[in-house]
Amino acid sequence: xxxxxxxxxxxxxxxxxxxxxxxxxxxxxxxxxxxxxxxxxxxxxxxxxxxxxxxxxxxxxxxxxxxxxxxxxxxxxxxxxxxxxxxxxxxxxxxxxxxxxxxxxxxxxxxxxxxxxxxxxxxxxxxxxxxxxxxxxxxxxxxxxxxxxxxxxxxxxxxxxxxxxxxxxxxxxxxxxxxxxxxxxxxxxxxxxxxxxxxxxxxxxxxxxxxxxxxxxxxxxxxxxxxxxxxxxxxxxxxxxxxxxxxxxxxxxxxxxxxxxxxxxxxxxxxxxxxxxxxxxxxxxxxxxxxxxxxxxxxxxxxxxxxxxxxxxxxxxxxxxxxxxxxxxxxxxxxxxxxxxxxxxxxxxxxxxxxxxxxxxxxxxxxxxxxxxxxxxxxxxxxxxxxxxxxxxxxxxxxxxxxxxxxxxxxxxxxxxxxxxxxxxxxxxxxxxxxxxxxxxxxxxxxxxxxxxxxxxxxxxxxxxxxxxxxxxxxxxxxxx
Numbered sequence: 408x409x410x411x412x413x414x415x416x417x418x419x420x421x422x423x424x425x426x427x428x429x430x431x432x433x434x435x436x437x438x439x440x441x442x443x444x445x446x447x448x449x450x451x452x453x454x455x456x457x458x459x460x461x462x463x464x465x466x467x468x469x470x471x472x473x474x475x476x477x478x479x480x481x482x483x484x485x486x487x488x489x490x491x492x493x494x495x496x497x498x499x500x501x502x503x504x505x506x507x508x509x510x511x512x513x514x515x516x517x518x519x520x521x522x523x524x525x526x527x528x529x530x531x532x533x534x535x536x537x538x539x540x541x542x543x544x545x546x547x548x549x550x551x552x553x554x555x556x557x558x559x560x561x562x563x564x565x566x567x568x569x570x571x572x573x574x575x576x577x578x579x580x581x582x583x584x585x586x587x588x589x590x591x592x593x594x595x596x597x598x599x600x601x602x603x604x605x606x607x608x609x610x611x612x613x614x615x616x617x618x619x620x621x622x623x624x625x626x627x628x629x630x631x632x633x634x635x636x637x638x639x640x641x642x643x644x645x646x647x648x649x650x651x652x653x654x655x656x657x658x659x660x661x662x663x664x665x666x667x668x669x670x671x672x673x674x675x676x677x678x679x680x681x682x683x684x685x686x687x688x689x690x691x692x693x694x695x696x697x698x699x700x701x702x703x704x705x706x707x708x709x710x711x712x713x714x715x716x717x718x719x720x721x722x723x724x725x726x727x728x729x730x731x732x733x734x735x736x737x738x739x740x741x742x743x744x745x746x747x748x749x750x751x752x753x754x755x756x757x758x759x760x761x762x763x764x765x766x767x768x769x770x771x772x773x774x775x776x777x778x779x780x781x782x783x784x785x786x787x788x789x790x791x792x793x794x795x796x797x798x799x800x801x802x803x804x805x806x807x808x809x810x811x812x813x814x815x816x817x818x819x820x821x822x823x824x825x826x827x828x829x830x831x832x833x834x835x836x837x838x839x840x841x842x843x844x845x846x847x848x849x850x851x852x853x854x855x856x857x858x859x860x861x862x863x864x865x866x867x868x869x870x871x872x873x874x875x876x877x878x879x880x881x882x883x884x885x886x887x888x
Contacts, residue, residue, distance in 0.1 A: 411865075428655065441590065445594065446593075446651060452597075452599065452647065453651075455604070459684070472623045472627070473633065474634075474693075480634065481645060482681070491834055492651075502656045503655075503742055503746065505649065507745055512807040513810060515864075516869075528800055534574070534784060543721050550714050570782045578732065581733045581736050581774065609719065610683060610703055614686040615690070628693075639794050639841045645797070648676070653741040662821040744769055750873045794845065798838045802834070802838040
């Protein structure tokens with residue numbers, strides 16, 4: 408039997424990961440049905456919508472017009488990390504994303520800690536964007552039919568309601584679609600992303616008519632710390648760059664398509680974000696963003712003096728935030744699938760339906776938990792908790808690139824990080840820089856969460872680990888990369 412230290416540090420051989428997932432043979436447990444275009448839409452779909460449609464009301468009051476710089480800062484850090492993801496995704500194409508990358512580079516216990524981060528990154532962000540969807544649905548109903556869902560049924564208890572019912576309904580609808588199959592989900596997501604990009608283009612074209620340079624006069628009222636604090640809040644809007652890698656076992660030609668899709672998503676997302684944020688702040692004074700629901704729709708209504716642009720944008724937001732929620736929940740289920748296969752969590756998360764080739768029990772459990780979060784927790788806390796989970800996962804991936812270069816220099820890599828090792832080091836520094844400006848309560852809750860995850864590993868994961876059982880049987884005496 409292995410000692411606790413040996414168990415905590417043991418790495419999962421990359422060769423074993425490749426064999427399990429059929430990276431080169433195409434014979435994995437899940438069906439490979441997703442092409443490059445659909446995969447790129449996964450990344451764009453999981454990202455655009457989260458930050459643009461719902462987060463400005465949280466970020467602008469913290470940084471003022473300098474929120475534009477906050478988006479640039481978050482985008483640079485996310486971009487550096489995305490490049491690191493692209494290398495690991497091409498070398499280790501697996502559904503587990505940064506959890507699996509950590510398992511292959513840093514060891515079993517760190518992998519479980521990163522898995523806990525991913526539960527925040529995906530599960531909590533799905534709840535956060537579901538809450539945002541509820542806001543835009545109310546705006547759309549008000550514009551079309553002059554009715555609104557009562558606060559009791561559309562707000563969390565802390566905000567004076569009983570339950571955010573629309574958010575719960577959205578999560579359940581996504582669950583139904585995901586149960587049907589990854590290919591069907593990818594096709595529907597691609598359609599919704601097309602609608603989303605068209606709606607945001609409309610916002611830029613119409614909203615720029617209300618541009619007022621005076622709105623940028625007091626550019627950074629809260630200084631550099633305000634810019635960085637807003638960057639921390641915003642950062643969860645870049646989760647889609649990670650979501651691409653969760654599809655590693657359902658992608659055609661993963662070594663080529665995973666890195667390409669990550670880079671395509673990065674360029675598209677950053678360009679759209681900067682354009683929309685600049686127009687939004689140019690068209691509306693910073694002090695009006697505070698607690699503003701369905702903010703982009705409201706901005707267009709104020710610019711045009713008419714309800715139709717806001718109605719169109721609210722309708723587009725209802726569709727596009729649906730796509731964000733869909734992809735993020737998908738990513739969560741695939742990460743749990745990989746963790747269950749490794750023995751870190753119960754086997755129920757690894758069960759695949761023989762007809763649809765999807766992890767149905769896994770999907771049902773995930774949707775049930777996210778529904779509770781979406782129904783009862785306010786959006787501001789959800790956004791920050793997602794940010795810190797994303798930042799830590801990104802940080803570990805950047806470290807993982809350097810570790811894998813050292814321990815497996817001859818490993819087949821379809822993409823290599825340019826400017827190595829400066830790029831991953833800058834990514835690490837950027838992540839730490841943003842983390843330090845998050846609210847103390849966010850950091851404390853995160854640390855408690857990770858401690859709980861490590862306690863779970865000690866009580867369950869290390870004894871149920873696939874590698875532990877293989878080691879006990881004498882079949883995995885050493886790591887072979």
